[in-house]
Amino acid sequence: MGAREAGLPERVPSAAGLPDRVRIWEVGARDGLQNEQSVVPVEVKLEFLDRLAAAGLSVLEATSFVHPKWVPQLADAEQLLAGLQRREGVSYPVLVPNARGLDRALAAGVSGIAIFASATETFAKRNLNSSLDEQFGMFEPVVTRALAEGLEVRGYLSMCFGDPWEGAVPAEQVVAAGRRLLDMGCFQLSLGDTIGVATPGQVERVVAGFGAPDRLAVHFHDTYGQALSNTLAALRLGVSTVDSSAGGLGGCPYAESATGNLATEDLVWMLDGLGIEHGVDLDALVRTSAWMAQQLGRPSPSRVVQALSG
Structure with a gap:
């Protein structure tokens, strides 16, 4: 059953000053797949990315140049980018952990990267x-060089709301660590609830x-069913970019308690339902995630x- 057959949500624009449009930063192909135990063939990943682009998603985080020893699922990063059929108006940033990762990303011809920092001492270690x-x-020379090469640099900050070893x-x-990434030259800072423990009050405060x-x-x-509530809290404060993963795929290979x-x-x-523009064809996206679920x-x-697919 498609979205139109099931009925779309009634549009009830909020009076709370929400943004007119939200940019969806799709992380399914990278964060969504990185923790899969069975290696997903590169051909499947490429079709996944193409289907996501066809559904109207304009930012697709494609892969990561982390060492294959640590994330074997993404060992095919060069092969994937070489085979990628880039669509006009769609960006395909990649995660870069260090200088060596940046070397690989530049050789692959990427136009945007992301770095991944921690808001806590224990997770950084x-x-x-x-x-x-x-x-x-460690990150400063990577960012400086990337900017000099004309790349956009995004900063991820993990454990912004709770850490499994340090608690809240x-x-x-979080603000102090995040500002250091922004001051370094990151055009955007993504605040990560890595283990899914945040609540709307925490989100508002941060x-x-x-x-x-x-x-x-x-x-x-x-993890605790709060992701949409937390997103709405952020939107009410004027945040207009939201990371998400098609089909709810994903976790974190370094945080065992993290779920999708x-x-x-x-x-x-x-x-x-809120009348906020986003540019995504929900029917096409649902079909894509149902297809990917079959592959997995x-x-x-x-x-x-x-x-909508039951």
Whole structure:
């Protein structure tokens, strides 16, 4: 059953000053697939990306140049980018962990990268083998060189709301770390709820701590079913870029308690109901995620995919 057959949500524009349009930063092909135990063939990944672009998504985070030892699923990064049929108006940024990753990304001809920092000491040590403070020294030459090469650089900040080893993360600690990435030259900062423990009140406190929200994005996991509520809280404060993953795919290979990302279909359904533009064809997106679920051999965790493809 398609979205039109099931009935779309009634559009009830909010009076809360929400943005007119939201940019969806689709992470399904990278963050969504990186933790899959069975290697997904590059041909499947390429078709996934092409289907997502055809559905109207204009930002598709394609892969990561992390060392294959740490994320074997993305060991085919060069092969994937070489085979990618780029569509006009669609950007295909990649995650770059270090200088070597940047070398590989530049050789592959990318136009945008993202770096991945931590808001907490423990996760920085476990994920980056660095202290909270030292990580910025590692990223600075990467960002400087990328900018000099004409690339856009996005900053991810993980563990912004809770850390499995340290517990709740103080908002001022998140703001201080995030500002260092922005001051370094990142055009945008994505605030990550890596283990999915955030609540709307926390989101409001952290986002408000940055003042102007125009350079912020949010990246929520749905471990406790709060991803949409947290997204709405961010939108009400003026955030207009939201990370999501088609079909709700994903987790974090370095945080065992992390479950799937906010499903792009669930986000689109909510945005439709609020009268917020996003440019995505929900029917085509649902078909894409249902197809990908078949490739992975399990049902999609997205509630909207379940409702509209059942």
